[in-house]
Amino acid sequence: MLNKISIFSLTLDKLAQKVIELNLKKHNAIQIYQWIYQKNVYSFLEMTNIAKSSKDKLTNVFNFNKLKLVQKIADQKEETIKFLFQLSDDELIETVLMKFDYGYSICISTQVGCNLGCKFCASGLVKKVRNLLVEELILQFVEVQQYLWDKNKGKITNMVVMGIGEPFDNFDNLKIAIDIFNDHHGIALGSRHITISTCGIPPKIIDLAHQFPQINLAISLHAPDDTLRNQLMPINKKYNIKMLIDTVNQYIKITNRRVSFEYILLKDINDSVDCAHRLGKLLKGMLCYINIIVYNNVNEKKYKPSDKYASFMEILRTYGLTVTKRLERGIKINAACGQLRAKHSIK
Numbered sequence: 001m002l003n004k005i006s007i008f009s010l011t012l013d014k015l016a017q018k019v020i021e022l023n024l025k026k027h028n029a030i031q032i033y034q035w036i037y038q039k040n041v042y043s044f045l046e047m048t049n050i051a052k053s054s055k056d057k058l059t060n061v062f063n064f065n066k067l068k069l070v071q072k073i074a075d076q077k078e079e080t081i082k083f084l085f086q087l088s089d090d091e092l093i094e095t096v097l098m099k100f101d102y103g104y105s106i107c108i109s110t111q112v113g114c115n116l117g118c119k120f121c122a123s124g125l126v127k128k129v130r131n132l133l134v135e136e137l138i139l140q141f142v143e144v145q146q147y148l149w150d151k152n153k154g155k156i157t158n159m160v161v162m163g164i165g166e167p168f169d170n171f172d173n174l175k176i177a178i179d180i181f182n183d184h185h186g187i188a189l190g191s192r193h194i195t196i197s198t199c200g201i202p203p204k205i206i207d208l209a210h211q212f213p214q215i216n217l218a219i220s221l222h223a224p225d226d227t228l229r230n231q232l233m234p235i236n237k238k239y240n241i242k243m244l245i246d247t248v249n250q251y252i253k254i255t256n257r258r259v260s261f262e263y264i265l266l267k268d269i270n271d272s273v274d275c276a277h278r279l280g281k282l283l284k285g286m287l288c289y290i291n292i293i294v295y296n297n298v299n300e301k302k303y304k305p306s307d308k309y310a311s312f313m314e315i316l317r318t319y320g321l322t323v324t325k326r327l328e329r330g331i332k333i334n335a336a337c338g339q340l341r342a343k344h345s346i347k
Contacts, residue, residue, distance in 0.1 A: 081097045
């Protein structure tokens, strides 16, 4: 069979349907899931509790094709590693592994390139080619987890969907992937350990609230008003700040979950005292916290990191807001989303 199905593309329910169609037992699907995601076995021949006749049928239908590792760069001191993977059509994506006090966190990409065009971001240096397939979302996790297992370093405990691409622009595939990540027979990554970061697409935010109310939501805001956000993030011309904030309030009402607002502090752009006060007034009283982010320099962009963190954060706190400064990671290895891929793709 030429067009075999990627085993990594299927939820447990879908896999069960397939094995039943092959006249296998439903419980074989659970066994396969456990072999793949809990025992990192990627061949039916090595699955010892499945009959040989069943293995032959499965081998004719499914493949275990993996991603190709093109480059891996690490900051050993921080234990931050960026992986550059090649897909079956030779396109490139990035995945980042980070070590924190609580364990390992992975940042995955959702698209090949990005069309949202945020002015400060490296992800859009190479425009969107396509959405990632379900198996390509899953395999980023699988490949990096395999790296940790090979080093005897334990499990990935958290995931942020914050790499190349806008997650809500590939939400149909992401929803299937989340079901696979969540399944307790497999990866068993709980929803509260997953964060989706979006530039702000209101209809999809509401979809997330209804379908995955336990998943963490992070909004890339980066400006306190439409004039500045229009300049930095073209998506704001379609979904302005009022629409975005109204939607986030609906999300909070539905889920009763606190939302994170991400704010990259850019020198002489959005780091003024006035910006801090306007941001404070905008978010005052919301069930949220603000994550101030250190800007990773991108050679192709004109923006520079600000040094006004302390004063900016102090002003925000006067509005009763919870404010944190994100721990700086990956600066030495150009770990900002899209930097490594752009280096390989732009000639």
